Amino acid sequence: MLANRLLSLIAGVAMLQGAASAARADAPAPYDPWPSLQQEIFKGRAMQDGNGVLAIEMPGRAEDAAIVPVTLRLKLPPGDARKVSAITLVIDQNPSPLAARFELGRDAGVSEISTRVRVNSYTDVHAIAELSDGQLYMVKTFVKASGGCSVPAAKDAVEARNNLGQIRFRQFAKAGDGHSSGAREAQIMIGHPNNSGLQMDQLTRAYTPAFFVNEMQVWLDDAPVLSMEGGISISENPNFQFSYVPTGGKQFRIEAKDTEGHVFQGEWKAETSGM
Amino acid sequence: MRVRRLLTTLLVWAGLAALQCQAEPLSAPLPVDEVAPGVFVHIGAIALMRKDNDGGIGNLGFVVGNDAVAVIDSGGSVREGRRLRAAIRARTDTPIRYVINTHGHPDHVFGNAAFVADGATFVGHHRLPAALKLRGPYYLEAFRRLLGDELIDEVRIIPPTLLVDQTMTLDLGGRKLTLAAWPVAHSDCDLTVFDETTATLFAGDLSFVTHIPVIDGSLKGLLAVLEQLDKIPAQRLVPGHGPVAEPHQAFAAQRRYLQTLSNDTRAMIARGAKLSEAADTAAASERPRWQMFDDYNARNATAAYSEIEWE
Numbered sequence: 001m002l003a004n005r006l007l008s009l010i011a012g013v014a015m016l017q018g019a020a021s022a023a024r025a026d027a028p029a030p031y032d033p034w035p036s037l038q039q040e041i042f043k044g045r046a047m048q049d050g051n052g053v054l055a056i057e058m059p060g061r062a063e064d065a066a067i068v069p070v071t072l073r074l075k076l077p078p079g080d081a082r083k084v085s086a087i088t089l090v091i092d093q094n095p096s097p098l099a100a101r102f103e104l105g106r107d108a109g110v111s112e113i114s115t116r117v118r119v120n121s122y123t124d125v126h127a128i129a130e131l132s133d134g135q136l137y138m139v140k141t142f143v144k145a146s147g148g149c150s151v152p153a154a155k156d157a158v159e160a161r162n163n164l165g166q167i168r169f170r171q172f173a174k175a176g177d178g179h180s181s182g183a184r185e186a187q188i189m190i191g192h193p194n195n196s197g198l199q200m201d202q203l204t205r206a207y208t209p210a211f212f213v214n215e216m217q218v219w220l221d222d223a224p225v226l227s228m229e230g231g232i233s234i235s236e237n238p239n240f241q242f243s244y245v246p247t248g249g250k251q252f253r254i255e256a257k258d259t260e261g262h263v264f265q266g267e268w269k270a271e272t273s274g275m
Numbered sequence: 276m277r278v279r280r281l282l283t284t285l286l287v288w289a290g291l292a293a294l295q296c297q298a299e300p301l302s303a304p305l306p307v308d309e310v311a312p313g314v315f316v317h318i319g320a321i322a323l324m325r326k327d328n329d330g331g332i333g334n335l336g337f338v339v340g341n342d343a344v345a346v347i348d349s350g351g352s353v354r355e356g357r358r359l360r361a362a363i364r365a366r367t368d369t370p371i372r373y374v375i376n377t378h379g380h381p382d383h384v385f386g387n388a389a390f391v392a393d394g395a396t397f398v399g400h401h402r403l404p405a406a407l408k409l410r411g412p413y414y415l416e417a418f419r420r421l422l423g424d425e426l427i428d429e430v431r432i433i434p435p436t437l438l439v440d441q442t443m444t445l446d447l448g449g450r451k452l453t454l455a456a457w458p459v460a461h462s463d464c465d466l467t468v469f470d471e472t473t474a475t476l477f478a479g480d481l482s483f484v485t486h487i488p489v490i491d492g493s494l495k496g497l498l499a500v501l502e503q504l505d506k507i508p509a510q511r512l513v514p515g516h517g518p519v520a521e522p523h524q525a526f527a528a529q530r531r532y533l534q535t536l537s538n539d540t541r542a543m544i545a546r547g548a549k550l551s552e553a554a555d556t557a558a559a560s561e562r563p564r565w566q567m568f569d570d571y572n573a574r575n576a577t578a579a580y581s582e583i584e585w586e
């Protein structure tokens with residue numbers, strides 16, 4: 001279902017971009033895609049100002065449009081009994097604006113998620129938190145970058161192929177407040193070209209077909225910690241770093257799938273804060 | 276009498292201008308230094324490519340032999356390429372037979388079209404045609420915003436037809452240039468030019484002096500290539516950006532920066548620091564030593580991080 005929605009978004013916005021590129025390159029974007037994206041992705045559901053609920057951090061100017069770091073930080077006040085159940089990341093001007101949707105395990109205590117995305121032109125980036133009572137909260141930021149989706153893939157194609165399907169999992173004590181809260185951080189690295197379908201092959205000059213990790217799930221023992229449904233806006237070698245509060249679970253299990261049906265999985269023993 | 280001489284001079288200039296106008300737009304010669312006999316260098320501005328500098332930020336050069344002139348990088352716009360050509364013509368009538376591109380970045384290849392009418396052969400790394408095919412259209416689009424329509428409209432992406440697989444010698448008549456193609460380092464198509472007669476090494480963007488080095492290929496690859504370049508018996512180094520320098524000192528300074536970047540980034544990755552933190556703080560101790568640090572260091576750190584994290 002998500003795949004269908006993604007496809008229609010890809011098609012729709014590709015047409016818009018064709019029209020836009022006929023206009024002057026330095027003219028301001030005449031069209032704000034957000035209202036129609038909001039309608040398409042959230043069925044027009046009302047959204048509130050999310051500044052007390054979550055924050056989105058991205059550099060104002062991207063150093064490399066193909067790898068733009070983004071951090072989503074949850075900051076629901078302690079007195080609020082609700083929980084954040086999902087966060088959706090939308091990069092308005094990208095050919096496929098719906099970059100990722102994360103679902104948060106109910107008791108995992110995830111308070112921060114970082115990943116890296118492609119940014120194709122100067123754009124608003126929206127993050128929308130869905131709370132346990134069904135309400136939506138939105139924040140946005142603006143990023144100056146261009147060409148992230150069409151920048152040629154890995155500089156070293158041989159090395160990239162060697163990494164395909166590798167999952168690496170790393171665990172850390174959380175920096176900053178982690179010591180008192182007991183929170184920890186984990187990082188998932190997936191070796192995958194995540195081809196956007198907009199990059200051209202060096203030799204054939206044909207467009208490399210879209211081929212990307214579209215699903216990932218993380219469990220601690222049998223409890224879901226984090227899951228992701230994603231599109232071509234996630235950078236090559238998808239990378240997710242998140243914080244969580246250990247619940248005594250012993251074993252992390254990760255499963256990822258790509259658009260060609262490959263399944264990548266692994267299990268890792270959960271490290272504890274004492275280590 | 277002085278007035279008369281001035282008038283004559285003006286008339287000659289006017290005549291010349293009229294002549295040149297028929298053939299091509301009149302271009303003021305680019306300032307160049309003869310850093311060794313027959314070896315000329317134009318030092319580019321330490322700046323980003325902009326409309327008001329004609330995209331002229333890269334170092335350009337030419338070497339004059341008995342039979343042929345070889346151009347080493349053509350500039351950041353056709354306008355700059357024409358000015359380089361005018362500088363050559365102000366010094367010699369020897370035909371311009373070769374235009375060597377040290378790699379595919381816009382500041383080094385956008386001037387190529389200025390030398391097409393000379394019938395020059397374009398020379399480059401065996402991977403340069405693919406790199407230009409792949410990135411050329413993207414460069415033209417992206418740099419239109421920075422250079423403006425007037426400069427970009429006349430730029431043509433001209434790939435080399437004489438390709439260097441490993442090394443190649445070009446005989447200019449009475450002097451030989453040794454060209455060497457390198458593995459992925461600054462970019463994926465770096466080529467160096469060594470003038471045997473004067474022991475002058477044109478290193479392209481494998482070398483930066485005073486201007487912060489830039490990585491668009493591989494940090495580890497660049498460190499390895501610099502070690503090899505340091506073994507070339509060169510007496511002077513023409514970097515891709517920054518002044519002509521003594522080779523060993525210049526390579527040492529650049530390796531120190533790259534090694535610091537590598538060490539800092541590796542330590543951050545080990546303790547779980549995010550990419551954004553590396554971009555903000557890696558190699559900060561090197562800031563006072565380089566110009567354009569804030570324009571490129573974060574980008575270098577991003578490249579270093581995404582390379583090292585997969586070690």
Ligand SMILES: [Zn+2]
Pocket residue numbers: 378380461462480515
């Ligand atoms: Zn360069």
